[in-house]
Amino acid sequence: MLTTRPRGINDILPGDVEGWQALEAHIRHLFSLYHYEEIRTPIFEHTELFLRSVGETSDIVEKEMYSFEDKGLRHITLRPEGTAGVVRAYIENKLFAGPAPQKLYYIGPMFRYDQPQAGRYRQFHQFGCEVLGSDAPVVDAEVITFAVDLFSRLGLQDLKVSLNTVGCPDCRPAYEKALVDYFAGHEEDLCDTCKDRLHRNPLRILDCKEEGCKALAAQAPTTLDYACDHCKDHFAAVRGYLDEVGIAYELDSTLVRGLDYYTQTAFEVIMTQKSGAQNAICGGGRYNKLVYNCGGQDTPGVGFAAGMERLLLILESQGLAIGQRRTPAVYLAPMDAEASKMAFALAKALRAKDIAVEMDSMGKSLKAQMKNADRLQVAYTVLIGENERLGGFATVRQMATGEQTEIDLDKLVTYLEKGIKHVATKKNT
Ligand code: AMP
Numbered sequence: 001m002l003t004t005r006p007r008g009i010n011d012i013l014p015g016d017v018e019g020w021q022a023l024e025a026h027i028r029h030l031f032s033l034y035h036y037e038e039i040r041t042p043i044f045e046h047t048e049l050f051l052r053s054v055g056e057t058s059d060i061v062e063k064e065m066y067s068f069e070d071k072g073l074r075h076i077t078l079r080p081e082g083t084a085g086v087v088r089a090y091i092e093n094k095l096f097a098g099p100a101p102q103k104l105y106y107i108g109p110m111f112r113y114d115q116p117q118a119g120r121y122r123q124f125h126q127f128g129c130e131v132l133g134s135d136a137p138v139v140d141a142e143v144i145t146f147a148v149d150l151f152s153r154l155g156l157q158d159l160k161v162s163l164n165t166v167g168c169p170d171c172r173p174a175y176e177k178a179l180v181d182y183f184a185g186h187e188e189d190l191c192d193t194c195k196d197r198l199h200r201n202p203l204r205i206l207d208c209k210e211e212g213c214k215a216l217a218a219q220a221p222t223t224l225d226y227a228c229d230h231c232k233d234h235f236a237a238v239r240g241y242l243d244e245v246g247i248a249y250e251l252d253s254t255l256v257r258g259l260d261y262y263t264q265t266a267f268e269v270i271m272t273q274k275s276g277a278q279n280a281i282c283g284g285g286r287y288n289k290l291v292y293n294c295g296g297q298d299t300p301g302v303g304f305a306a307g308m309e310r311l312l313l314i315l316e317s318q319g320l321a322i323g324q325r326r327t328p329a330v331y332l333a334p335m336d337a338e339a340s341k342m343a344f345a346l347a348k349a350l351r352a353k354d355i356a357v358e359m360d361s362m363g364k365s366l367k368a369q370m371k372n373a374d375r376l377q378v379a380y381t382v383l384i385g386e387n388e389r390l391g392g393f394a395t396v397r398q399m400a401t402g403e404q405t406e407i408d409l410d411k412l413v414t415y416l417e418k419g420i421k422h423v424a425t426k427k428n429t
Helices: 017-032 047-053 059-064 081-091 137-153 172-184 193-199 203-209 211-218 230-245 310-316 338-352 364-377 386-391 408-429
Strands: 043-047 066-069 075-078 101-112 123-132 160-164 264-272 282-286 301-307 332-336 356-360 382-383 395-399 402-410
Touching: 017 137, 017 172, 017 310, 043 047, 043 364, 047 059, 047 075, 047 081, 047 137, 059 203, 066 382, 081 101, 081 123, 081 137, 081 160, 081 301, 101 203, 123 137, 123 310, 137 160, 137 264, 137 282, 137 382, 160 230, 172 193, 193 203, 230 301, 282 310, 332 338, 332 402, 338 356, 338 382, 338 386, 338 408, 364 382, 382 386, 382 408, 386 395, 395 408, 402 408
Parallel strands: 332 356, 332 382
Antiparallel strands: 043 075, 066 075, 101 123, 123 301, 160 264, 264 282, 282 301, 382 395, 395 402
């Protein structure tokens, strides 16, 4: 137990972490092009927040939350998703008093007691955005466009955008009634969970993965059949914007998403090619009642969240892995304790010039140190043995050519600086 991690969570080790860093940099860059600003909310919140926002009949709240009582007997939950915390922060910090809309993004860990498998974990990472304060269809389209843009820039192919409208408090009751009437006529063919959902949250039946329920859902009345004029117009306008920029989508009347807070637009980005992991990489939509339900003024919102583990797995499976392990430019190889001190000072001087340096700290033999320098793929190895020390110079080995030169210690930093710039320029040409 002591040396094994709990089920469903991962260490991100050197060698993998560079992919994460590159993906994060890619995400931040693109968000800044769309003028979204980062928000960092806490990892845990009052449980009540998720009951109110994600919804008491959602799978997340019913089965998947990591909840506990803290020492002050407060009900606390590790965040299972990012939107609720952002909405809470928006209300609490009065961001509504700032310019509208607020365009916020986040990157960070989420926690769900899910069934672990490839692409599904108990601690996983999402990035996502929330636009609060605008109900304009162009914002829905911008959020969808952002997601597609981000994946396309990574070179991903075989993406599909599924799109639906889930209606609003005006038209949803009639739709829910139609769903209940329809499914009640086929109750014996529903799975047990859906029998239970029938009167509590019929929309969720559309989301069920059981074959019997899926077959029934395919024939069920659609939200568009029942959408009010306002929702129909909104949906048509969103589609108009997407058509304008050539973003292809498929209408999917069973797409309702697993969270209760959506109104009007709902969308998912799915990988059509099997990658061995789960194929839904991103989901989102509009949630015009969420801020109000969480105790704020009636404020419209729209956003999405995407899974980073899944995205990295898919990138790898398509041969598009990003991020490179970084190597130092210089390896310092001192041969005795006195030389180690000189190397230590030299390392500091080189790092002051922004040159990445590694030095031996284990008193290894010359052979072992050269092996280490090779493994690290440095451009230069600097040997300081007794001869060098007493003579006030160092032996510098250029690793690419094997050429060795004796350089006076007081000229060493400038020599390496020039050499490394040369290597870097050569690499870039
Ligand atoms: P959701 O918040 O459920 O709409 O999920 C949005 C995205 O987060 C999904 O499309 C996945 O990419 C990712 N995701 C959700 N749950 C998990 C999980 N348990 N493990 C890994 N990724 C997940």
